[in-house]
Amino acid sequence: MDNKWIRIKGAREHNLKNIDVEIPKNTLSVITGLSGSGKSTLALDTIYAEGQRRYLESVSSYARQFLGNLKKPDVEFIEGLSPSIAIEQKSVSHNPRSTVGTITEIYDYIRVLFARVGKAYCPKCNIPLQSSTVDEIVDNIFKNFNEDARLYIFAPIAKEKKGEFKKELHSMKLSGFKRVEIDGVIYDLDEIDSLEKTYRHNINLLVDRVKLRKDNFERIFEAVELCLKEGDGFVEIREMDNDENVISSQTYSENLACPKCGYSFPEINPKLFSFNSPYGACSECHGLGFKLEVEPEYIFDINKSLEDGAALNMGKDTFMVSMMKDVVRSLGEDPSKPLKSMPSKVLNTLLYGTDKEIDFSFSKKNGDSYEFTRGFEGMVNWYERRYKQTDSREIKEWIERNFMIQKTCQACNGKRLREEALSVRIDGYNIYDLTEMPISELKLFFDALKLSDFEMEIAHELLREINRRLTFLIDVGLDYLTLGRNATTLSGGESQRVRLATQIGSGLTGVTYVLDEPTIGLHQRDNDRLINTLKKLRDLDNTVIVVEHDENVIRASDYIIDLGLGAGVNGGKVIFQGPTSKLLENSNGSLTGKYLRGETRIEIIDKKRVEKNASLKIIGAKHNNLKNVTVEIPLGKFVVITGVSGSGKSSLIMDTLYPALQKELYNSRVRPGEYEKIEGLEYIDSVISIDQSPIGRTPRSNPATYTGVFDYIRELFAATPEAKIRGYDKGRFSFNVKGGRCEACKGHGVLKIEMQFLPDVYVTCDVCKGKRYNKETLKVTYKGKNISDVLDMTVDEALDFFKNLPLIKNVLELLQDVGLGYIRLGQSATTLSGGEAQRIKLTSELRKKATGNTVYILDEPTTGLHFEDIKKLIKVLNILVEKGNTVIVIEHEMDIVKNADYIIDLGPEGGENGGYIVATGTPEEVAESGTYTGYYLQEVLSKERISK
Secondary structure (H helix, E strand, O other): OOOOEEEEEEEOOOOOOOEEEEEEOOOEEEEEEOOOOOHHHHHHHHHHHHHHHHHHHHHOHHHHOOHHHOOOOOOOEEEOOOOEEEEOOOOOOOOOOOEHHHHHOHHHHHHHHHHHHOEEEOOOOOOEOEOOOHHHHHHHHHHHOOOOOEEEEEEEEEEEEOOOOHHHHHHHHHOOOOEEEEOOEEEEHHHOOOOOOOOOEEEEEEEEEEEOOHHHHHHHHHHHHHHHHHOOOEEEEEEEOOOOOEEEEEEEEOOOEOOOOOOEOOOOOHHHHOOOOOOOEOOOOOOOOEEEEEOHHHOEOOOOOHHHOOEOOOOOOOHHHHHHHHHHHHOOOOOOOOHHHOOHHHHHHHHHOEEEEEEEEEEOOOOOEEEEEEEEOOHHHHHHHHHHHOOOHHHHHHHHHHHEEEEEOOOOOOOOEOOOHHHEEEOOEOHHHHHOOEHHHHHHHHHHOOOOHHHHHHHHHHHHHHHHHHHHHHHOOOOOOEOOOEHHHOOHHHHHHHHHHHHHHHOOOOOEEEEEOOOOOOOHHHHHHHHHHHHHHHHOOOEEEEEOOOHHHHHHOOEEEEEEOOOHHHOOEEEEEEEHHHHHHOOOOOHHHHHHOOOOOOOOOOOOOOOOOOEEEEEEEOOOOOOOEEEEEEOOOEEEEEEOOOOOHHHHHHHHHHHHHHHHHHOOOOOOOOOOEEEOHHHOOEEEEOOOOOOOOOOOOOHHHHHOHHHHHHHHHHOOHHHHHHOOOHHHHOOOOOOOEOOOOOOOOEEEEEEOOEEEEEEEOOOOOOOOEOHHHHOOEEOOEEHHHHHOOEHHHHHHHOOOOHHHHHHHHHHHHOOOOOOEOOOOHHHOOHHHHHHHHHHHHHOOOOOOOEEEEEEOOOOOOOHHHHHHHHHHHHHHHHOOOEEEEEOOOHHHHOOOOEEEEEEOOOHHHOOEEEEEEOHHHHHOOOOHHHHHHHHHHHHHHHHO
16 A cells, blocks of 8 residues: 555545545645535545544544444545544534633643742732741741830631630630730630620630740740641731830731731632633633523513513413503503503513512403412513523523523623632733733733743743644634634634644644635635645644635645536536646646636626615624724625624624614514614615525425425426325425325435434435335326426426426526526435525525515625636625615625625724724725735736736
8 A cells, every 4th residue: 555645446425426536645635626516525524534433443442332323434445544633614612611712722721820820819908918838937027027026926716707706715725825815805715705696706816925036936936836726827926015006917827818818718720710610610600701691671572561462472361461460550550551651660660570569360261360469579580580490491491592691790700710710810910811812912921921930940831832822823813812712602714723723733643634614714814824834734744635715725735636527416526636736737627727727717797786875874883893983884785894804894794783783674682782873774674694504404404495496396296187186285295294295204305313422313214215205195296207306306407397387497597597506406404515505595585576675694605615606606696786685795705805896894903903994995996995905906906907
């Protein structure tokens, strides 16, 4: 076997056409091709899947027991493959405890750093805590007090504590002590037996009175030692004058404690700084930084009366609604009036209750009635009590879904940690402060950190590892993130690059890395840094295989595999494989090669616009890093939002504008980011976000059902003579209801096998053989095809089959127009790529009757799309705009940007240095703006002018 190559023979997974592939080891290789051509199938479902199996085989007999649960790729053989790691587009974690810091393990190193060289401060007095040995305490006494000073040496027993202290006083007497100070007065122990039980006392045991002289050294040493024993590690030294007045005093401790108030600190270890450990986490939110609380706004629709259903998700005639009506009547108001027209006291009482007794009555439908008198706890308290007391997961989820939101924990202010952990500092910063710094700023902090020689000896390796990993994050263009950023808030591209930086930090060698579109969400400015990172991974003697369409990454690769010719059933073949330099010299029939060589290109399309002279204006947007920006978006235009990664694009559009429009237009309960107001709402009637999420999460969902064309097809089959004879209606041809479907698989065509800790596996139903229907239903045919045959057709095949039926033909033509002629009508949603799912959603929108007043929002729609797919996408988006609609796209791809009517560019940098509007206008105007986007746009437009 040649150890320099990964050789794949007879790959047949999904749509791969029994292909043979060779990939040189220790190279940066790109797999590219049209969307749906089989790139991810080859990279992830074949190469990575087999590499994962071989890894399990190699590690231990314990790991080998899981091999049976892993699907073996459909391939003749693969040789030369090392253990593989996949770095996919999907989010790193859905765990609210995961942060950028924990994923990259940087936070773990910082925890150890704080435990070893951090300085503890009193949370109450804000002064450094001290701990000393007996020797150090005695030495300090001789340094801090004058010679011959009259010293009183006390052991602190109680501070501001209630109790009689009978047992403690008796123990002091038995131990031979003579005097005790109680609340500032010194007593002989024989004079006092107990104290006032309800009074807060300060008690100090007087262990010795001595003059500070060298010949009293041993006596002072013994007194201090005794005090530390009796005073739970504390000793107080007072210098007294001849009249028994205090001249000065000093508290010492062998524990880490406050010398002023005596606050005792817990043991400082790395666990103290972990919000995932009970030892370090805030006791209120258990380290989450937030708590689920009932939101008053979610309980009532104040525009309605209680009789008209103001109590949301409660009905109109329930027991609780009857009680609320009685509460309103008791306050002198009419339950038939809208809540917003009543005094604020009424709504406040309904929400938070009252101790005042109210007469309640309730009549059941059977005539029984109840009458009782009591207070009313209020709906907020009622839902919170039910949530805490119920054992039903369904009821908890119902309350969470309908009435609760995440609110910042008031105990820790969202910082996740107990106050002691936040009281340990390095160079004036606690650990939370560091996790809130942008990574670029944090790197500068550690570079400039000054430690003593002793501390540096301890921290040297920790600082080296922290700086190394921070550098990797900066290299992949994530310098604007913070270590405290929750993993669930990262985009697919950000999470992928976090994992990439983590892998480089791990220093593994001899591994096959498979990456799926690492350039997602990355501005052209940051591409070079990402490419250098991929090369670093390669130079560690790893093989890096990247599924990618980005031109810069392809040009920087060592080797390329281009799949095609088309997509879906028309793809899965190797069009070109070899060194990238050869493809750049000659396209060799490769569509990718033609685009790279400039033989084919994406042109700026001709635009026909309905002039509206109207705009949407969002004023004072402050969400995340947005700097109180005001943005005007022209309506009836193709608007592109640009800017470097982390500049605030998603914060402005996806987190502020989109939810704000949902709230204003549909009275949605989503919470938009902070803004002052929106103007221009009268010009739009709907807003739709078209993302790359699946059109369904089970095999039951497919393009035919999602686009609605399946309704027409079922009506057609129900109208056939055979169906009429059998009495079959339209419902008989649905695989979602009983009757015509196969009951063994409930119409899925496959059976789901749950794999516990592994993803569920779907196997073909052995009764219907994947056809979804029972035998009787399949006997009904149209033009010789049954309903299952039709679902198995590609869009292109179906269009030819139904060419004389306009209702069906129109939808199929739209699917073809968006470049999806190759997908099957009944293709499972779980097998569709993100780009395919998005274009199916676009088709569904295109078939609707246009109002011309819709705002469409797309976030990075070019993800997963080849140059040719992008060309089709631009045409489809242009069709939506030509109907008078507004299309707003967040995008970095310059072929999309150059086709915009209007650009809004954010920056100038990412994170805290972003959040400003740095340029607006046409592509030509932004190209002259001097921004990063303008620079790259100018290059593209220059090429456009040359080509013409």
